[in-house]
Amino acid sequence: MSIRYLTAKVAQQIDEELMSTAGAFSLDQLMELAGLACAQALAKVYPRETHPRVLVCCGPGNQGGDGLVAARHLSQFGYRPTLFMPKPGEKNIYQRLQIQCTNMSISSLSSNPDETINELTHALNTSDVILDAIFGFSFAPPVRAPFDAVLPLLAGSGRPIVSVDIPSGWDVEKGKISFSVKGVKEGGEVEFAGLEPDVLVSLTAPKLGAMAFKERHFLGGRFVSRALENKYELNLPDYPGYEQVVELPQNGSHQKL
Amino acid sequence: MSIRYLTAKVAQQIDEELMSTAGAFSLDQLMELAGLACAQALAKVYPRETHPRVLVCCGPGNQGGDGLVAARHLSQFGYRPTLFMPKPGEKNIYQRLQIQCTNMSISSLSSNPDETINELTHALNTSDVILDAIFGFSFAPPVRAPFDAVLPLLAGSGRPIVSVDIPSGWDVEKGKISFSVKGVKEGGEVEFAGLEPDVLVSLTAPKLGAMAFKERHFLGGRFVSRALENKYELNLPDYPGYEQVVELPQNGSHQKL
Numbered sequence: 001m002s003i004r005y006l007t008a009k010v011a012q013q014i015d016e017e018l019m020s021t022a023g024a025f026s027l028d029q030l031m032e033l034a035g036l037a038c039a040q041a042l043a044k045v046y047p048r049e050t051h052p053r054v055l056v057c058c059g060p061g062n063q064g065g066d067g068l069v070a071a072r073h074l075s076q077f078g079y080r081p082t083l084f085m086p087k088p089g090e091k092n093i094y095q096r097l098q099i100q101c102t103n104m105s106i107s108s109l110s111s112n113p114d115e116t117i118n119e120l121t122h123a124l125n126t127s128d129v130i131l132d133a134i135f136g137f138s139f140a141p142p143v144r145a146p147f148d149a150v151l152p153l154l155a156g157s158g159r160p161i162v163s164v165d166i167p168s169g170w171d172v173e174k175g176k177i178s179f180s181v182k183g184v185k186e187g188g189e190v191e192f193a194g195l196e197p198d199v200l201v202s203l204t205a206p207k208l209g210a211m212a213f214k215e216r217h218f219l220g221g222r223f224v225s226r227a228l229e230n231k232y233e234l235n236l237p238d239y240p241g242y243e244q245v246v247e248l249p250q251n252g253s254h255q256k257l
Numbered sequence: 258m259s260i261r262y263l264t265a266k267v268a269q270q271i272d273e274e275l276m277s278t279a280g281a282f283s284l285d286q287l288m289e290l291a292g293l294a295c296a297q298a299l300a301k302v303y304p305r306e307t308h309p310r311v312l313v314c315c316g317p318g319n320q321g322g323d324g325l326v327a328a329r330h331l332s333q334f335g336y337r338p339t340l341f342m343p344k345p346g347e348k349n350i351y352q353r354l355q356i357q358c359t360n361m362s363i364s365s366l367s368s369n370p371d372e373t374i375n376e377l378t379h380a381l382n383t384s385d386v387i388l389d390a391i392f393g394f395s396f397a398p399p400v401r402a403p404f405d406a407v408l409p410l411l412a413g414s415g416r417p418i419v420s421v422d423i424p425s426g427w428d429v430e431k432g433k434i435s436f437s438v439k440g441v442k443e444g445g446e447v448e449f450a451g452l453e454p455d456v457l458v459s460l461t462a463p464k465l466g467a468m469a470f471k472e473r474h475f476l477g478g479r480f481v482s483r484a485l486e487n488k489y490e491l492n493l494p495d496y497p498g499y500e501q502v503v504e505l506p507q508n509g510s511h512q513k514l
Contacts, residue, residue, distance in 0.1 A: 024356035028285035033293075043499045076479050077499050099281035103482045222333050225360045242300045242334050 001235040003219075003248065005208045008172045011137040014204055014232060018223070027093055030223060031062065034203050035069020037220025037244040041201045042070070042131060042162045043077055044245070045216060051128035054081045057154065059134040059147075060089040063164055066203070067133025068097035070164075074131075075104045081131075082123055083108040086116050086146045116146055117153065124157040132161050132195055134168040137207050141179060143169060143192075148181040152192050161197040166207050169194025175209040201245070205234045217248040258492040260476075260505065262465045265429045268394040271461055271489060275480070284350055287480060288319065291460050292326020294477025294501040298458045299327070299388060299419045300334055301502070302473060308385035311338045314411065316391040316404075317346040320421055323460070324390025325354035327421075331388075332361045338388075339380055340365040343373050343403045373403055374410070381414040389418050389452055391425040394464050398436060400426060400449075405438040409449050418454040423464050426451025432466040458502065462491045474505040 006014070018025045042054065056071040058064035064085065071081040083101060088094065088111055101108075109119040124130075132154065134147060143151060151169050154161065161167075169192065171177050178193035200206075200213050204221040222239050229236055239246040263271070275282045299311065313328040315321035321342065328338040340358060345351065345368055358365075366376040381387075389411065391404060400408060408426050411418065418424075426449065428434050435450035457463075457470050461478040479496050486493055496503040 022356075023360065024353040026283075026285045026353070028283045029289050032286050032289045036290075040499045072480075073499070076496070078495075096281040096283070099279075103280065103484060105483065223329075226362065227360060238335075239333070242297045242330070 003206065003236060004232070004234050005206050005211050007208055008137050010232065011204070011207060014228065017228065023228075025223065027062070030221075031065045031069055031093070031097075033223055033244065034221055035066045036073050037203070037218075037222070038066060038070040038131065038133070038162070038164055038201050039073035039077065040243070041199065041218040041220060041245045042074065042129065044218075045162070045199050046129045046160065048078045052078075052080050053126060053128045054079050054131055055084055055123055055127040055129075055159075056081050056131045057084045057134050057150075059136070059168075060087045061136060061138065063133050063136030064089050065094050065097055066164055067131060068094070068101055070131060070133065071101055071106055072097070072104055075101075075106050081106050082127070084120060084123065085111055086150055087111065113146055117149055120150065120153055124153065124159060127159055130154055130157070130159050130161045132163040132168050132197060136165045137172050139166070139168075139172060141171065143179070143181060145182070151195060152181060152190065155192070155195050160199070161195055162199040162201065163195060163197035164201050165203050166209050167195040167197045167200065167213070170209050173208040175212045205236065206248070212251070214251050217250065218245045219248055220245045260463065260493060261489070261491050262463050262468050264465055265394050267489065268461070268464060271485065274485065282480065284319070287478075288322050288326055288350070288354075290480055290501065291478055292323045293330050294460070294475075294479070295323055295327040295388065295390070295419070295421050295458050296330035296334060297500070298456065298475040298477060298502045299331065299386065301475075302419070302456050303386045303417065305335045308417075309335075309337050310383060310385045311336050311388055312341055312380055312384040312386075312416075313338050313388045314341045314391050314407070316393070316425075317344045318393060318395065320390050320393030321346050322348075322351050322354055323421055324388060325351070325358055327388060327390065328363055329354075329358055329361055332358075332363050338363050339384070341377060341380065342368055343407055344368065370403055374406055377407065377410055381410065381416060384416055387411055387414070387416050387418045389420040389425050389454060393422045394429050396423070396425075396429060398428065400436070400438060402439070408452060409438060409447065412449070412452050417456070418452055419456040419458065420452060420454035421458050422460050423466050424452040424454045424457065424470070427466050430465040432469045462493065463505070469508070471508050474507065475502045476505055477502045
């Protein structure tokens, strides 16, 4: 039995069930383990000795929260993360996670729209790897400002990208689809099809849109009970030892042997 | 500079600071990482292939909560944990953590005082290792019922013991001190000096009472910022890679080479 790829709706249902009275998990717990898994997956592929500077890009939702947790753990692992939150989340948990990062002396780029693009351009030149925690499984197109300008810059940076759950800009179910975005240059519109990450970290179970993903693919979110797994027929692989991530077999021909 | 061993008061201060407005951590986050560290330390010393059956003994306080988190992660790691909570905690978080364990199909011994000792005796015969999450750094003697009967049974079981923060029954600052407890036999009083664990997992930083501990000693709680570490002059060792625990050098002559 192969692993199940989830629709956005089923992913949402599982999340709700985990946090229901019956599931009893708090968002704090799930986000802590999800963010830790993202940090571990990045550390497995990009050691801190060769890739110390991580630009952690966070969206305004829960996936941005996973990114903040990951940034904190990366800092504990000896990386030098920098946060980029062009539109910081407004939830209390998001703000607490931001403070925890500040307490770890993790710096942030400005979220002032007038400075975002300049600061991002500079930060990309001085980063070794990007952690993309911008859009998660509840994302639906179109990509709005400021992300319509941000995503093409990340994509064009030439830096390796680790995406969380679904590469930002991809449709959660249909995968890579091109759409028009505001170009970086004045007045231009360009076709854009989302980021092209080198590594994907799916949380709980992979999403349908990731079926065509051909690069290194990890699964995190080691908190699903056997009962929940069976109910949703997830067919999750065994995680090794006490790790928080497991690597999935690669699809297609782009395998790095 | 060697690692600092904390008084109960300083340990309490650091805990409060982590969860203050300035520290911004929630108890859910800290307990999740602490419990995960305990599970990882146990897994390093007692592989699931040789020690699958773990009796997880939880006190009524926050350390019991760490034990519940550890039990859940041990279950995810492929162990078969059983919970023993002779006096379950009353806090909401404790109850949520219990439900999470139930959802993982982790069984519990009865907490009915009439059945506790019989069930425990039986469970000890069918356990490979004990996780002692009974008393933590806020414990102060004397040991009250039902723990005055429970601790000698654990100590006499011959099973390897992994203790969290401080071996249960030890004074947090003075270490191993003998005291009188109700014996298992009717009307008897016996001298008892606490558990003699094979492994200790100190959280955040070791406590003064653990200075004389001579067996394998791990540190967990990889959430302390450099600023907090410096403020309290903790002199923490570097954790390896993306691990949640680091082994401390052993004191004295009981080293297992």
